[in-house]
Structure formats: structure tokens, C-alpha cells
Amino acid sequence: MQQPPSSEPIVSLRDVQKSFGPLLVLDGVSFAVERGEVLALIGRSGSGKSTALRCIDRFEKVDGGEIVVCGHRVDRPDVDLRALRQDVGIVFQSYNLFPHLTIEQNITLAPCAVKGLAASQAKDLARKVLAQVGLEEKLHAYPEQLSGGQQQRAAIARSLAMQPKVMLFDEVTSALDPELTAEVLKVIEQLAADGMTMVMVTHEMGFAKGIADRIVFMHRGKVHETGPASILTTPTTPELTQFVGTGNLKS
Amino acid sequence: MSLQLDFPAVLERWPHFLAGAALTLELAAFSTVCGAVLGTLAAVGRGAHNSLIAGACKIYVEAIRNTPLLVQIFLVYFGLASLGLKFSAFTVAVAALTINVGAYTAEIMRAGFEAIPRGQIEAAEGLALSRLQIYWHIILLPAIERVYPALTSQFVLLMLASSVCSQISAEELTAVANYIQSDTYRAFETYIIVAVLYIILSLVMRAGFWGLGLVLFPRRRRLGTPL
Numbered sequence: 001m002q003q004p005p006s007s008e009p010i011v012s013l014r015d016v017q018k019s020f021g022p023l024l025v026l027d028g029v030s031f032a033v034e035r036g037e038v039l040a041l042i043g044r045s046g047s048g049k050s051t052a053l054r055c056i057d058r059f060e061k062v063d064g065g066e067i068v069v070c071g072h073r074v075d076r077p078d079v080d081l082r083a084l085r086q087d088v089g090i091v092f093q094s095y096n097l098f099p100h101l102t103i104e105q106n107i108t109l110a111p112c113a114v115k116g117l118a119a120s121q122a123k124d125l126a127r128k129v130l131a132q133v134g135l136e137e138k139l140h141a142y143p144e145q146l147s148g149g150q151q152q153r154a155a156i157a158r159s160l161a162m163q164p165k166v167m168l169f170d171e172v173t174s175a176l177d178p179e180l181t182a183e184v185l186k187v188i189e190q191l192a193a194d195g196m197t198m199v200m201v202t203h204e205m206g207f208a209k210g211i212a213d214r215i216v217f218m219h220r221g222k223v224h225e226t227g228p229a230s231i232l233t234t235p236t237t238p239e240l241t242q243f244v245g246t247g248n249l250k251s
Numbered sequence: 252m253s254l255q256l257d258f259p260a261v262l263e264r265w266p267h268f269l270a271g272a273a274l275t276l277e278l279a280a281f282s283t284v285c286g287a288v289l290g291t292l293a294a295v296g297r298g299a300h301n302s303l304i305a306g307a308c309k310i311y312v313e314a315i316r317n318t319p320l321l322v323q324i325f326l327v328y329f330g331l332a333s334l335g336l337k338f339s340a341f342t343v344a345v346a347a348l349t350i351n352v353g354a355y356t357a358e359i360m361r362a363g364f365e366a367i368p369r370g371q372i373e374a375a376e377g378l379a380l381s382r383l384q385i386y387w388h389i390i391l392l393p394a395i396e397r398v399y400p401a402l403t404s405q406f407v408l409l410m411l412a413s414s415v416c417s418q419i420s421a422e423e424l425t426a427v428a429n430y431i432q433s434d435t436y437r438a439f440e441t442y443i444i445v446a447v448l449y450i451i452l453s454l455v456m457r458a459g460f461w462g463l464g465l466v467l468f469p470r471r472r473r474l475g476t477p478l
Contacts, residue, residue, distance in 0.1 A: 088377075
């Protein structure tokens with residue numbers, strides 16, 4: 001796969017269609033994410049935002065349209081999934097750490113198995129990424145010995161260890177209480193400050209407002225309104241006005 | 252009616268009992284290892300996208316689970332013989348027991364595989380691991396862990412069921428007992444001793460599986476919840 005020139009977006013969706021059975025979930029969705037940009041996908045449950053995110057890493061196959069991610073044509077059936085997923089990191093709402101492995105083993109597994117990194121190098125890498133999320137002391141702990149917030153930070157570290165070009169976050173704080181949410185958001189903020197390209201599905205409007213370069217508001221499977229974070233304070237469509245007005249905009 | 256038990260008359264044959272017990276344990280050990288591998292492969296095969304592989308695995312599992320072990324043993328024994336292939340009774344017994352326990356193991360392992368949350372596999376796919384790597388690193392051990400008590404029971408059951416191998420004159424514990432009781436006319440005493448020896452063998456196997464569990468699942472040892 002060819003690398004895109006730096007002027008091209010890292011992620012671009014053009015007129016993406018996706019149905020689950022008779023249910024049209026994505027109805028011509030288009031947006032692009034530039035290098036170093038943080039894009040927040042917001043919207044009600046069922047608006048298609050999580051599906052759109054999952055299409056980027058091809059956890060969902062699209063029915064139509066074009067998706068290009070780091071030069072990979074994700075919409076094509078012959079896309080090299082393993083190459084794509086080396087360029088894309090994804091973090092889930094339910095952490096999905098591997099319960100039988102220590103945090104260190106969770107992190108070193110993919111770099112060793114996929115990239116062929118030597119064990120000692122991988123261990124150094126594990127220390128480095130865990131330091132990035134403030135969890136160095138949990139190197140040898142098992143996932144269930146960690147709090148939810150710590151598990152989610154470890155999952156972020158595990159993704160970072162693959163040195164992705166773009167990170168996807170799928171409602172990563174939805175299972176956490178406010179205090180634990182804050183520690184995870186702090187980590188993501190730092191990543192943004194370090195220049196990581198990110199796409200995040202989030203219900204944390206205050207956070208989206210603070211960190212996102214661009215907001216994509218989805219409604220009924222379409223991109224309903226898009227713009228800089230300021231659209232959350234001055235929305236132009238009645239749907240977004242109602243969405244941010246229903247108590248979603250908390251800091 | 253009076254019951255007179257004469258254990259010394261039977262116990263003086265203890266070297267034979269011991270040899271029989273050892274062979275039973277050996278049969279069980281070989282067929283457990285081979286059957287575990289075969290059963291795991293069959294469980295993976297049943298979930299294969301290729302319907303030919305999936306169908307073949309399903310037929311194997313169902314055919315074995317719906318026929319008696321003794322008939323399976325005879326089929327292997329006489330089947331190989333009619334092909335002109337000569338194997339020792341021990342080899343035939345291990346082959347038949349492996350084929351038998353493999354089918355049951357496949358069903359248990361399938362339950363274990365199905366219990367792995369979808370999110371685990373997605374996380375692994377998201378890290379660019381291949382299908383094989385996901386099975387090996389992510390699914391296999393947690394699946395075994397979930398069904399470990401059932402697997403232990405199945406393999407102990409296999410050891411007990413190996414007594415029917417006496418029918419093809421494998422010199423295992425029950426076969427030895429048959430000789431001794433027809434020699435001494437002390438059938439009741441003989442089979443009491445044999446029953447006790449089977450209990451001891453079961454305990455030995457359970458202890459072995461417990462120890463193996465400590466090695467396979469270090470997390471449980473660390474968290475103080477060994478299987």
C-alpha cells in the first residue's frame with residue numbers, strides 16, 4: 001500500500017452507506033480527518049456514529065461509498081486488513097484487555113507477534129507507553145486487579161504500542177464514573193497535545209468542545225452538522241440545538 | 252450364607268495389579284494428550300468458514316458420541332487388522348481412546364470457545380493479529396480455563412472407560428483383574444482391590460490436572476483462585 005502524501009487526509013469517508021438488514025444506519029456519510037486533527041463524532045444513540053467509526057477500521061463492511069484510511073481502500077473487499085490495522089489503533093468502551101495476560105503481556109503481544117519486535121525491546125516499549133498513560137507501576141498486574149479507568153488507560157497504552165497513525169476511540173468513557181472518566185480524558189488530551197490524529201465517538205460534550213478540532217454531529221445516519229467545536233455553543237440546526245440543549249453540554 | 256473374604260490370596264499378586272494400574276495410567280496419559288489436541292482441532296474445525304471442514308468435524312463428533320466405546324475399539328482393532336496392519340493392543344487402545352475422547356473434548360472446547368466475548372476477538376483483530384495468532388494467544392487458554400473442570404472430568408472418565416480395552420487384551424488393570432480372578436477364584440476380592448486402585452488412579456489424575464492448572468493459569472494462582 002502506498003503512503004498518502006501529507007496533504008491528503010488520514011481518514012476520508014465519501015458517501016458511505018451501511019444497512020443492518022432493513023435498517024439504514026449510514027445514509028451517505030462523508031467526512032475527512034487531516035493529519036494531527038482531532039475529530040469528535042457526536043449524536044444520539046442509534047444515530048450511526050459508532051458504526052461510522054467501526055467502518056474506518058473495517059469492523060463493519062460498508063454497502064457503498066468510499067473509505068480511504070492511511071492509503072488503504074477500506075471499502076474494497078481485497079483490503080489488507082492486517083496492514084490497515086497496523087496503521088489504525090482502536091480503543092473500545094469495554095476495554096477488552098486480555099484477562100489471562102499481565103498488562104505488560106497485553107502490550108507486548110502485538111508488537112512481538114505482528115511486527116516481530118524482540119522481547120526485550122517490546123518490554124522497553126511497554127514501559128514507555130505505560131508511562132505515557134501514568135501506569136508504570138501496573139506493568140505486572142492482571143487486568144482485573146485494575147480499576148475501570150486504569151484498564152481503559154492500559155488499553156490505550158496497548159494500542160499506542162503499535163505506533164498507529166490514527167487512533168479511534170469508541171465511547172471509551174461510557175462505562176466509567178466521572179472521576180475515572182477524568183483520568184482517561186486527561187490521557188487522551190495529552191495524546192492530542194502530542195499531535196496524534198484521533199477520531200472519537202463521545203458523549204462527553206464538554207470534553208469534545210475542549211479537545212476537538214472539528215465536530216461531526218450525526219443524526220439518523222447522516223452528517224447533520226459539522227464545524228469547529230464552537231458549533232456546540234452556537235448550533236445552526238434545530239436538531240443539534242436540541243441535542244446540546246438536553247443537558248448534554250456539561251463540563 | 253456367609254461371606255468369607257481372603258484378600259491375602261489375591262494381594263500376593265500385587266506386582267500384576269501394579270503393572271496393570273501403570274498401563275492404565277499410561278493409556279490414559281497418551282490418549283488424554285492426543286485426544287486434547289484432536290478435540291481442540293475438531294472444535295476449531297467445527298467453527299471453520301469452510302463448510303467441508305466444519306461438516307467433517309461435526310460428523311466425526313456425532314458419530315463418536317452416538318456409538319459405544321467398545322464398538323469403536325473393535326472397529327479400530329479389526330479394521331486395522333483387515334487392512335493387514337499389525338499394531339500392538341496398546342497402540343490400538345490409545346488410538347481408539349484418542350478418537351473417542353477427542354469427540355467429547357471437541358464439544359467441551361466448543362463451549363469454551365463460544366464463551367469468549369466477541370470484544371476480545373475484536374480487540375485482537377484491531378491489533379492486527381492473524382486468525383491463528385488470535386486462537387493461539389487470545390482464545391485458547393481462556394477457553395480451556397472456562398471448561399477446565401469439565402475437561403478434567405472427561406479425561407478421568409476416559410481413564411475409567413479404558414477398562415473396556417481389556418476386551419482386546421491390552422494388559423491394563425481390568426484385564427489383569429480378569430486373569431487373577433479366574434486364577435484364584437477370588438472374584439469379589441479381586442474387583443474390590445481393582446475398584447480401590449481405580450479410585451487411587453482417579454485421584455492421581457485429578458491431582459495432576461490441578462497441578463497443570465497452576466502452570467497454565469498463573470493469573471488464578473496470583474489472585475488466589477486456582478481451579
